[in-house]
Amino acid sequence: MEEGAKPDQEEVSIVTFEVGGERFGVDVSNVEGVIEPGEIIRMPRAPDYVVGITNLRGKVIAVIDLAKKLNLAGAGDAAKTPRKIVVVQAGDLKAGILVESPDVIRISQSVIEPSPVKMPGESGGAFVRGIAKLESGLVVILDIEEMFGRWAEGVGVEVVRQEDNKEQEA
């Protein structure tokens, strides 16, 4: 299917959401779903960007405050405003991101440009796939595989990329 279309005309579905006053997007293939936050249990000794853990239909997942992770200006009030959780996944890994006003958009690949500026924070933009310029504003497209990969790095585990996974299943 993908082979036929020219890359610049290809449309992609992106789940967008707001964190710390900025709009982010994640490719729909990396999103398992958007859920209402249930009870989030604090995890002692976890890094500060981990809000806690929660029960996602019988599975325990971590809930992440992306604003803290990326050192965004609007960080700090994650737990206060009513929010949703976008469950992102790559390979076997899953995590919830606390967000505001999630949405799904379809955009042409061609509006996504390589990021001109580095994101603040420890990983310096490495997990930004690109910036989509839309009429409504800019959307920072995140590379979830890369993001999980970096988090997992310290633990010495390789994150299986989505494409690899599909091949194995075929």
Added chain:
Amino acid sequence: MDMDLSQYRDLFISEAVEQIDTINKALLELESKPEKSELIGEIFRSVHTLKGMSATMGYDPLTDITHELENLLDQLRIGALPISGRVIDLLFSAVDTIGGMVEEIARGETVALDWKKIEEVISEISGAVEEIAPDIADKLVSAEGKAGPPDARAVSEGRAGGEEIQLSEAEKRRYLSVPGTRVLRLTVVLDEDCVLKSVRVFMVFRKLAQLGEVIFSIPPVEELEDEKFEREFIVMFATQKMPEAVQRALLGIAEIADVKAEKVLEAGVTQGGEPPEGMTEADLGAVARESVRKSSTIRVNIDRLDRLMALVGEVIVNRARLEEIAAQSGIQELKDTLDQTARLTSELQDEVMKMRMVPVENVFNRFPRMVRDLAKKQGKQVRFLMEGKDIELDRTVLDEISDPLVHLLRNAIDHGVETPEEREAIGKPPVSTVRVSAFRDRNYVAIRVEDDGRGIKASEIFDRALAKGLISAEQREALADSDLLSVLCIPGFSTSEVADDVSGRGVGMDAVKNKVESLGGSVTIDTSPGLGTSATLRLPLTLAIIRALLVGVSDEVFAIPLRVVEEVKIAQPEDIRKVGGKETLISREKVLPLIRLDEVFDCRTKLNGSEPFQVVVIEYGDKRIAVEVHNLIGQREIVVAPLDIFLRNVEGFSGATILGSGRVALVIDPASLVVNL
């Protein structure tokens, strides 16, 4: 074609790996006991199976190499080629090549292989075969053919008397070497008015091919097919089936008047009832058991078992929830039904657990080969012993500890065992002993790797750690011998001066320790300089579902694995003593370090310390601690879900669980509580 077969690929791989294991095991034994010729039969059998499987799957390179290997083994079997060190090495390298091919198949969709290497191995094998005198080789060819070997087989006039039929010694050995195999002499009589005799013969042979292996027939198959016989013919037949079953199967074919099945030979029991040479009563027992076990097992994909396990886990979670509701509702009937359900789910859980238990043998089996290769490479002489191979562990646990065990064994041989010269110089026997043993230890399975090598001098290890900058001079000063393991487990510490492919890549004991602890186990190390080292892994029997004590701290709930809970009690504030600035609790005249969970986990509310409080006494490894909690919630069976990889290095927790209420609770890792004492 490939598409149709792909579903069998996993089955092929697991069976191939088993066959390779069998071959390796037999080869190792053959190397030390070349006179035990039945081993060749065993190897032949496995190679033959591999060949058949590979041909079916269309893995031509594998078929080729196993075919060549069969030829070589044939020579060995009839004694045309002596079993020399060179032959053994060749066989080992062939098996490695086959193993490599199977791995390729496991990894990729198609077999893309280093053909050059395979051709080398094949030509080496066939080269070895060609070295034998041509006349012997000719005999071989005829032995393989259906006409039967020239030796000791008298055939008289199309009808044969019982006494005249004999198997060659090589054939006897071959069939006797496979447990559960019996050789039957089948006398098949066709109906008097049978018209198409050759068709019936064909059907008989086709049926027999499904049930075992035709050794030869009287008259030979060619003559039977040409209908050069009256009504009766004899088939020598090797099978795992009972004579009656074979008989019944043949009588099911039309126009067969009668079938007699006589047992001529049986593996483990010869005609005279005497066990074959070298076989003890115990062996025979094992043979019998093995054949029984083989016939009553099926293969199940491990993913299915995992899924089943997860489902049972979910049922148990729901049961807990239902029990809570029942307790609130006060309906007696509901409670009774739930009691019944509880009993059933417990049984179900037990059964699923048992299904997942596999003997440690599955992992141990590859060690002899590895030890042999390592020792040979380093010019060391090692007697390798394995004990407790039938001890069972949860499949997941076993998979996970395979690498740690390999690492410990490598350590033992690389660093522990001395060269024969070194050993003799200090009055030790030149051959060292390395032992892997598994045994039950209460609720744990312990696996110990020990050697009688040079041992570890703790002070040398400490100095090396200091030289590498892994510890400071002050830390070095404070170290005692009992700190050896923790120093060995500093990430990046490796006792090998030079990194090589065998050990010393800087991922060492720390990886072993982390892995074992992540499974809820522990590592201990015992060493005496000059005498040897032993490392012991203590592992929980099963992983996923455990009994836990739920405790409340502030408004949070944590689970403590019940297996580490020694007692639960109320402590009085006056039982607290400060020792070296740290709080301890006097309990039963013992002084236990006191850990306050509300402080350790930085909980919102803390106890004021002036009132009696609840403590849980935890015993972990050789340490005991008192843990202060705010309240006890009770015992539960919980399903421990591992934490996501990026939360796994958060200290203090081994996983999380979902309680009956749907709430998540963290499972406390006792190791992290005792670690800094």
